[in-house]
Amino acid sequence: MTTERPSTGGVEVSLQDLRRSYGDIQALNGMSLTLSPGELVVLLGPSGCGKTTALRVLAGLEDADSGRVVVAGKDISSIPTSKRDMGMVFQAYSLFPHMTARENVAFGLRLRGVDGAKRRKAAGEYLDLVGLGAQVDRYAHQMSGGQQQRVALARALAIQPKVLLLDEPLSALDAKVRVQLRDEIRRIQLDVGITTLFVTHDQEEALAVADRVGVMRAGQIEQIDTPEVIYSHPTNAFVAEFIGLTNRLSGQISGATAVVLGTEVPLLPGSPTSGTGSVLVRPEQVRVSEEIPVGQTHPGDATVVTTSFLGAHGRVSARLADGTLVVAQLPSAQVERLSVGQQVVLTVESIPALAVA
Amino acid sequence: MTTVSDSSVPVVASSVGPPPRKLRAARRRRTTVFRWITVVIVGGFFLIPLYSLFESSTKNLGGRRVWDAWQAVGSLATADDPNSKLLWVGLRNSLFLVALTLIIMLVLLVPTMTWIRLRVPWMRRTMEFVCLLALTIPAIVLVVGLAPIYRQISHILSTDTIWLCFAYAVLVLPFAYRSLDAGLDAIDVKTLSEAARSLGSSWTGVILRIVIPNIRSAVVSACFISLALVLGEFTFASLLNRQNFATAIFQVGQDDGRLAMALSLVSLLVAFVLLLVLSLFSHSRKGRKGKTA
Numbered sequence: 001m002t003t004e005r006p007s008t009g010g011v012e013v014s015l016q017d018l019r020r021s022y023g024d025i026q027a028l029n030g031m032s033l034t035l036s037p038g039e040l041v042v043l044l045g046p047s048g049c050g051k052t053t054a055l056r057v058l059a060g061l062e063d064a065d066s067g068r069v070v071v072a073g074k075d076i077s078s079i080p081t082s083k084r085d086m087g088m089v090f091q092a093y094s095l096f097p098h099m100t101a102r103e104n105v106a107f108g109l110r111l112r113g114v115d116g117a118k119r120r121k122a123a124g125e126y127l128d129l130v131g132l133g134a135q136v137d138r139y140a141h142q143m144s145g146g147q148q149q150r151v152a153l154a155r156a157l158a159i160q161p162k163v164l165l166l167d168e169p170l171s172a173l174d175a176k177v178r179v180q181l182r183d184e185i186r187r188i189q190l191d192v193g194i195t196t197l198f199v200t201h202d203q204e205e206a207l208a209v210a211d212r213v214g215v216m217r218a219g220q221i222e223q224i225d226t227p228e229v230i231y232s233h234p235t236n237a238f239v240a241e242f243i244g245l246t247n248r249l250s251g252q253i254s255g256a257t258a259v260v261l262g263t264e265v266p267l268l269p270g271s272p273t274s275g276t277g278s279v280l281v282r283p284e285q286v287r288v289s290e291e292i293p294v295g296q297t298h299p300g301d302a303t304v305v306t307t308s309f310l311g312a313h314g315r316v317s318a319r320l321a322d323g324t325l326v327v328a329q330l331p332s333a334q335v336e337r338l339s340v341g342q343q344v345v346l347t348v349e350s351i352p353a354l355a356v357a
Numbered sequence: 358m359t360t361v362s363d364s365s366v367p368v369v370a371s372s373v374g375p376p377p378r379k380l381r382a383a384r385r386r387r388t389t390v391f392r393w394i395t396v397v398i399v400g401g402f403f404l405i406p407l408y409s410l411f412e413s414s415t416k417n418l419g420g421r422r423v424w425d426a427w428q429a430v431g432s433l434a435t436a437d438d439p440n441s442k443l444l445w446v447g448l449r450n451s452l453f454l455v456a457l458t459l460i461i462m463l464v465l466l467v468p469t470m471t472w473i474r475l476r477v478p479w480m481r482r483t484m485e486f487v488c489l490l491a492l493t494i495p496a497i498v499l500v501v502g503l504a505p506i507y508r509q510i511s512h513i514l515s516t517d518t519i520w521l522c523f524a525y526a527v528l529v530l531p532f533a534y535r536s537l538d539a540g541l542d543a544i545d546v547k548t549l550s551e552a553a554r555s556l557g558s559s560w561t562g563v564i565l566r567i568v569i570p571n572i573r574s575a576v577v578s579a580c581f582i583s584l585a586l587v588l589g590e591f592t593f594a595s596l597l598n599r600q601n602f603a604t605a606i607f608q609v610g611q612d613d614g615r616l617a618m619a620l621s622l623v624s625l626l627v628a629f630v631l632l633l634v635l636s637l638f639s640h641s642r643k644g645r646k647g648k649t650a
């Protein structure tokens with residue numbers, strides 16, 4: 001075992017048709033997923049959809065009822081956790097309380113028979129990597145939550161694992177530290193080039209760090225693709241509505257287009273081809289016009305209900321004549337001009353959207 | 358410390374009643390007095406019997422102070438008569454029993470309790486019930502059940518006193534369980550062991566390197582109480598016809614009251630010294646960690 005970090009060490013990981021039930025709860029229901037070498041895949045989904053279970057099966061902490069786990073071309077389903085060479089960071093703080101940060105990081109190396117001096121040096125390097133070079137002699141109770149998770153990351157990386165597994169490592173941290181640390185995790189992951197599975201239920205976090213995002217529901221992957229595609233080309237309503245805010249607007253569908261608030265919008269594959277249906281429209285796709293044409297009605301006539309500022313942009317919700325509440329995302333300058341109760345006309349931008357019956 | 362903030366208290370208060378500083382001082386005096394009363398009562402509770410023991414071991418019927426019992430103790434320690442041999446054998450047996458019982462207790466309880474927490478948490482109640490059972494059954498009744506078992510042990514192993522360690526392990530189970538249970542409750546056994554496993558640790562490694570160091574004080578207190586119990590155990594040994602320190606003292610002191618009392622004091626002293634050694638051992642380890650902390 002050498003202590004220098006290989007810059008590209010990723011292996012392919014493949015989960016094949018995994019099933020796992022707890023009593024009558026089907027935690028994994030035929031889940032399949034392949035990670036390319038060096039790729040960071042985020043599993044995203046609502047609570048209880050089986051994300052943690054999938055990760056634990058990959059780590060060997062949980063046995064699948066059926067299915068295979070293949071790493072670098074080898075079926076490892078029957079190999080115990082301790083021999084799988086996977087670095088894990090847990091949601092709960094998991095540093096060994098009786099060891100300093102350095103001893104924690106060196107723990108895995110000691111088990112691998114790396115001698116004392118080398119071990120200390122390597123542990124120091126990994127702590128430097130996560131920005132904690134100055135805290136090597138601290139115990140867990142002397143560190144903040146964010147620092148503890150950094151040490152946990154260094155500890156997981158120090159054994160030069162084949163795969164890095166992160167189960168909501170940031171969920172116990174406050175918003176600012178969260179953003180900071182997630183960017184850092186991504187930087188280090190790219191730097192080390194390790195195949196990584198990252199579990200979260202925070203969609204912003206998922207979109208920010210992932211090469212690909214897998215959206216899970218009820219023990220299966222609903223869609224897996226790059227963040228951009230997941231966001232702009234969802235294949236079903238669950239994915240569209242789980243990722244980001246979505247309006248459901250009724251539209252007249254014919255063929256591959258639908259007419260929504262008077263505008264013709266192209267429809268994504270998977271949408272129905274005729275009849276009336278709901279078209280899923282993102283807030284930033286909604287336009288708000290303050291100029292009311294006199295004497296004629298428009299399907300987008302609406303009344304402003306609330307306005308809110310979110311920094312550079314803001315949100316406006318307005319109620320259509322039929323009672324539907326529509327959320328629009330606008331530049332702050334425009335939000336400032338609008339007032340509650342004001343009459344406006346809503347239209348939608350003609351970019352592809354998903355429709356459901 | 359508290360008087361420092363007194364300067365900020367407005368002087369106005371003094372015109373109304375006794376100044377707060379005085380009130381507080383009075384309260385502090387009361388607390389101190391109360392504390393000392395507690396110490397004296399508790400101390401008396403422990404020390405008076407010991408003192409009486411010492412008094413009776415050094416007074417003859419006429420009320421004169423005599424040291425013959427203690428001289429006898431001194432000579433027993435060195436002499437080569439049957440009584441002296443009895444005592445030394447008893448003491449040696451008891452010390453071995455302490456060591457063996459502690460080992461059996463720890464080897465039995467720590468891995469089992471860890472395993473139950475990790476894999477079969479619904480078994481915890483059952484385990485607790487089984488462990489606490491020994492507490493609810495009087496020793497004399499336990500012996501009735503143990504007698505036939507020890508007849509078998511005499512056949513299979515030997516009649517050596519050392520095999521009492523099995524019975525003693527059962528005896529200390531309730532106390533050791535309670536202490537270890539509290540220790541394990543204070544750490545996240547599941548996450549810590551999973552982290553260690555993912556880093557490549559075997560199950561033995563998890564127990565020895567992760568669990569035990571983190572429940573050290575619970576282990577020490579389990580050992581404390583086990584040690585005290587085993588060292589003073591009389592019923593099992595006597596009724597099962599084995600020789601330990603307690604039975605030896607009983608036998609040697611049977612026809613000399615003063616000697617019996619002197620020996621009792623000596624046995625308390627032995628227990629005290631052992632506990633002291635154990636606590637020094639556990640403290641020195643903690644102290645080393647505390648320095649870097």
Ligand SMILES: Nc1ncnc2c1ncn2[C@@H]1O[C@H](COP(=O)(O)OP(=O)(O)OP(=O)(O)O)[C@@H](O)[C@H]1O
Nearest residue numbers: 022025026027046047048049050051052053054201
């Ligand atoms: N040890 C267990 N015993 C019984 N049921 C379990 C166990 N572990 C998980 N489950 C069930 O399996 C399902 C999937 O759980 P899992 O922990 O994988 O969800 P998750 O997607 O990680 O959710 P969260 O976002 O809340 O962490 C849930 O319904 C859960 O109740």
Ligand SMILES: [Mg+2]
Nearest residue numbers: 051052053168
């Ligand atoms: Mg989870």
